[in-house]
Amino acid sequence: MKPRSAWCAAGVIAACLGAGALRSESENRAVAKTALSARALKDIASVEAEINSIEDQTLADVKQRSLDPSQKIILLGKLIFYDRQLSVRRNEACAFCHMPETGFTGPVSALNQTTVAYPGSIRSRFGKRTPQTHAYASFAPVLHYNALQGDLVGGAFWDMRATGLRLNSPLAEQAQGPPLDPDEMGMIDAACVVYRLSERPYRRLGEELWGAQAFAIRWPRDVKTVCERPGPPPDSDPLPVHLASIDRGVAQGTFDQIAQSIAAYEGSMEVNSFSSKYDYVMAGKAQFTPDEKIGYTLFRGKATHCNECHRDGGPGEEPLFTDFTASNLGLPSNPAIPFYEENAPDRFGYAANPLGLNFRDPGVGGFLESRLDPDRDWTSRATSFSGKYKTPTLRNVDKRPRPDFIKAYMHNGYLKSLQEVVHFYNTRDALPRCKVGDSEEKVTCWPAPEHPETMNRRQLGNLGLSAHQEKQIVAFLKTLTDGYTPAQQELERGH
Ligand code: HEC
Ligand code: HEC
Numbered sequence: 001m002k003p004r005s006a007w008c009a010a011g012v013i014a015a016c017l018g019a020g021a022l023r024s025e026s027e028n029r030a031v032a033k034t035a036l037s038a039r040a041l042k043d044i045a046s047v048e049a050e051i052n053s054i055e056d057q058t059l060a061d062v063k064q065r066s067l068d069p070s071q072k073i074i075l076l077g078k079l080i081f082y083d084r085q086l087s088v089r090r091n092e093a094c095a096f097c098h099m100p101e102t103g104f105t106g107p108v109s110a111l112n113q114t115t116v117a118y119p120g121s122i123r124s125r126f127g128k129r130t131p132q133t134h135a136y137a138s139f140a141p142v143l144h145y146n147a148l149q150g151d152l153v154g155g156a157f158w159d160m161r162a163t164g165l166r167l168n169s170p171l172a173e174q175a176q177g178p179p180l181d182p183d184e185m186g187m188i189d190a191a192c193v194v195y196r197l198s199e200r201p202y203r204r205l206g207e208e209l210w211g212a213q214a215f216a217i218r219w220p221r222d223v224k225t226v227c228e229r230p231g232p233p234p235d236s237d238p239l240p241v242h243l244a245s246i247d248r249g250v251a252q253g254t255f256d257q258i259a260q261s262i263a264a265y266e267g268s269m270e271v272n273s274f275s276s277k278y279d280y281v282m283a284g285k286a287q288f289t290p291d292e293k294i295g296y297t298l299f300r301g302k303a304t305h306c307n308e309c310h311r312d313g314g315p316g317e318e319p320l321f322t323d324f325t326a327s328n329l330g331l332p333s334n335p336a337i338p339f340y341e342e343n344a345p346d347r348f349g350y351a352a353n354p355l356g357l358n359f360r361d362p363g364v365g366g367f368l369e370s371r372l373d374p375d376r377d378w379t380s381r382a383t384s385f386s387g388k389y390k391t392p393t394l395r396n397v398d399k400r401p402r403p404d405f406i407k408a409y410m411h412n413g414y415l416k417s418l419q420e421v422v423h424f425y426n427t428r429d430a431l432p433r434c435k436v437g438d439s440e441e442k443v444t445c446w447p448a449p450e451h452p453e454t455m456n457r458r459q460l461g462n463l464g465l466s467a468h469q470e471k472q473i474v475a476f477l478k479t480l481t482d483g484y485t486p487a488q489q490e491l492e493r494g495h
Helices: 004-007 011-020 025-035 038-063 068-079 109-115 168-173 190-198 203-210 224-228 245-266 278-283 292-301 362-368 418-427 468-479 488-495
Strands: 144-146 149-151
Touching: 011 038, 038 068, 038 109, 068 203, 068 245, 168 245, 168 488, 190 224, 190 245, 203 245, 278 468, 292 468, 418 468
Parallel strands: none
Antiparallel strands: 144 149
């Protein structure tokens, strides 16, 4: 594992921001100013401007008179999703880590290349994983144990911890996470999200859809100040907005409705358009190039096993390119994530990762061992799920705003291109272990897996594909980008 100081010295972007361990806060801020590369700052600023303009446009859309009920429901969710006022510093919307131009994943190339994780509303705090796409995630079932397969299926998050049991929707329960996550939007109390929303111009639309009680809450006089304090709340006062019990119940009900509205937007056609070249080919309205076609055959073939997990549909099934189960692909840890350095309390007394460099991401196993696990039978299986992560959809996996834009793949962003991903599946076990500082890492050698004990050795690791076949699979993966128009085919033919 590379020490972070080497990482900072290499001049690489914002990871140094997380290096709070050895510095005082003021020194830290000084470092922060110099450490964020001009490129990252510029990209962050343009993402923020884009979020504001999408929000303005959506506010204008809501004013139209002839909206269907379904449009109202979706637009309300979209307004919440693009609203940065719902974060403690009023600077971070959900969309900050989930933008359309990347298929609703991380929109800052310089961060994907380095920190992988995105800074929270408190900009010196980073989480431990890559932002997942929320597109096509609404098709995930409520988390359940399939006894015949001996497998957990469904839920949201890389580790499935948003089960969906309480609200009967994994995405709605997921949406209650980021606002209260100290490393993300950083609010101190769910009631603060409701309070902030009550001050927004679209409050009326909320009341129309959720009921007049939604914001009929007697707020304590200090609510505004309390809600400006970053979470997490102290153990001695877990709900710092002090509400009477009925008001607390109303606030929780509204928080649930906020979450369900977000899930409605995430499940909308605007987000899940099934409009990739692949979809056109399946509908008989476009044709694969020869390489794409061979890539598709390989993807579906016994040699690669790809579609055993990234299911491409069956009778009556929408091809979602996931089966919503979890696997351990044997990825190495990614020490470039600033989380490893967040072991000392920041100026608010919060340390994201007390374990520091000793942290091992436990994946689904960690969730099953935690107090979030809703089922004691599952707890006993925690060990067999350690290091496993939910299979992501492959739709929009190549979607990027420009050809040189870098995306971070896998839960820890260790892989940076589709070529690297396919090469990893093909050669994880065929190539030797890298030596420390090996410059050929990812090409002719691979580092040790973070969790060897549960690593999948049956379906991947040594597929025996040629370099050309790897490329053909990548060519196929690139056909999964939404927003294809048959006119593009004419252009492709011309080239
Ligand atoms: C600071 C960046 C950041 C912000 C802000 C953020 N997310 Fe995420 N999102 C992530 C990361 C990282 C993950 C994966 C986290 C994990 O698995 O532990 C994720 C996961 C998700 C998923 C899970 C998808 C799946 O297939 O399971 C959904 C849905 C989602 N986010 C929606 C939202 C919503 C809604 C909001 C606002 C309420 C939001 N995100 C705010 C970074 C962010
Ligand atoms: C055993 C099930 C399984 C098989 C087989 C499998 N995958 Fe995956 N795939 C996963 C899981 C699980 C992840 C996420 C792993 C993680 O983040 O730790 C993943 C991640 C990916 C990603 C990254 C997506 C993202 O958004 O980060 C790509 C691309 C991908 N797989 C393509 C393929 C291809 C191509 C094949 C065949 C060569 C394949 N997969 C075979 C389960 C599988």
